[in-house]
Amino acid sequence: MEGHQRNLYLYERFNARVLGVSRDDIITLKYFAKSLDLTFPLISNVTAFLGVSMDVQPEGQPIFGRRTVIIDKTGIIRYARQGSPDFKNILLFLKKLNQEGRLDPTTGGKP
Amino acid sequence: MKRKTLTILCLMLVMAWLAGCATMEPPKKVPYRLSPQGTVIWEDELEFMPPPPDWKLLRVEVGENDINFGFMKSDAGGYPSVTSFAYDEEPFGSATKLEQREKEFFKRFLFNAILQFQILEKKKVQVVGGEGLAVTVEGKDPVKKEKVRAKVIFGKRGDRVVGFYITQWRPMDGTYDLSAFEIFDKFAASFKFLKKSFYETL
Numbered sequence: 001m002e003g004h005q006r007n008l009y010l011y012e013r014f015n016a017r018v019l020g021v022s023r024d025d026i027i028t029l030k031y032f033a034k035s036l037d038l039t040f041p042l043i044s045n046v047t048a049f050l051g052v053s054m055d056v057q058p059e060g061q062p063i064f065g066r067r068t069v070i071i072d073k074t075g076i077i078r079y080a081r082q083g084s085p086d087f088k089n090i091l092l093f094l095k096k097l098n099q100e101g102r103l104d105p106t107t108g109g110k111p
Numbered sequence: 112m113k114r115k116t117l118t119i120l121c122l123m124l125v126m127a128w129l130a131g132c133a134t135m136e137p138p139k140k141v142p143y144r145l146s147p148q149g150t151v152i153w154e155d156e157l158e159f160m161p162p163p164p165d166w167k168l169l170r171v172e173v174g175e176n177d178i179n180f181g182f183m184k185s186d187a188g189g190y191p192s193v194t195s196f197a198y199d200e201e202p203f204g205s206a207t208k209l210e211q212r213e214k215e216f217f218k219r220f221l222f223n224a225i226l227q228f229q230i231l232e233k234k235k236v237q238v239v240g241g242e243g244l245a246v247t248v249e250g251k252d253p254v255k256k257e258k259v260r261a262k263v264i265f266g267k268r269g270d271r272v273v274g275f276y277i278t279q280w281r282p283m284d285g286t287y288d289l290s291a292f293e294i295f296d297k298f299a300a301s302f303k304f305l306k307k308s309f310y311e312t313l
Binding site: 002088 | 270271309
């Protein structure tokens with residue numbers, strides 16, 4: 001999460017926004033965000049439907065698996081990687097997407 | 112004659128054995144080289160003056176394409192007397208302003224050791240071609256009866272903050288070896304970026 005926070009200015013450059021999703025409750029997430037000085041939104045998804053939809057909810061476990069998902073302007077999942085985020089890879093992918101114009105709100109998703 | 116033949120046979124066997132070794136274990140490729148000026152050039156990206164040979168090079172395999180190395184020296188005086196220093200591309204925290212990053216950094220620095228830190232000195236310095244911030248602290252663990260003296264130098268590489276840090280652990284009644292801090296200062300002062308970072312090229 002701290003890595004995403006460091007890269008916010010680059011995400012901004014590539015017209016991307018970052019959201020964290022967790023099964024933790026709001027109070028826990030508030031403390032977590034404060035401890036790491038996070039300024040981007042963290043979503044509390046206690047009922048786990050988002051995790052199920054992204055296939056990161058292991059059966060019978062109270063937490064999500066780690067996965068990075070990039071969704072383009074048109075709602076299509078363009079990137080999904082399991083495990084710890086590979087920030088350089090993510091940034092290169094966002095740069096490419098932005099060059100394609102798919103994340104640029106001014107072009108309405110058209111290159 | 113028989114003895115000579117035996118000697119030649121032995122020599123041939125030794126040569127064959129050595130040749131076998133050479134083919135079985137190719138020389139390891141290291142990410143650094145020495146310049147004629149005696150500096151280390153790390154992956155054609157960084158240049159710095161290495162510490163004296165009694166400092167051991169440390170490499171931490173934390174991720175692909177990350178720069179992660181440091182130097183370590185065991186000191187006299189038994190456990191936990193050891194000194195290590197490193198360059199860090201991603202010091203704890205995320206702020207791009209040095210003073211703000213310092214506050215974030217010290218919330219996490221040596222977090223697992225649960226130390227009571229005291230700032231001994233904080234001053235502006237010149238590092239990696241720009242303004243930096245050097246902070247010297249001492250942490251004490253009254254339960255384990257250990258202490259640590261550390262210095263952290265924050266500098267900028269493009270928009271991002273990078274860091275250099277040294278930690279020197281001692282038993283509570285031990286004496287610090289400040290000459291190690293001078294070596295660290297020389298290391299940090301000699302540091303140069305030979306090319307733009309990944310983030311600067313985006």
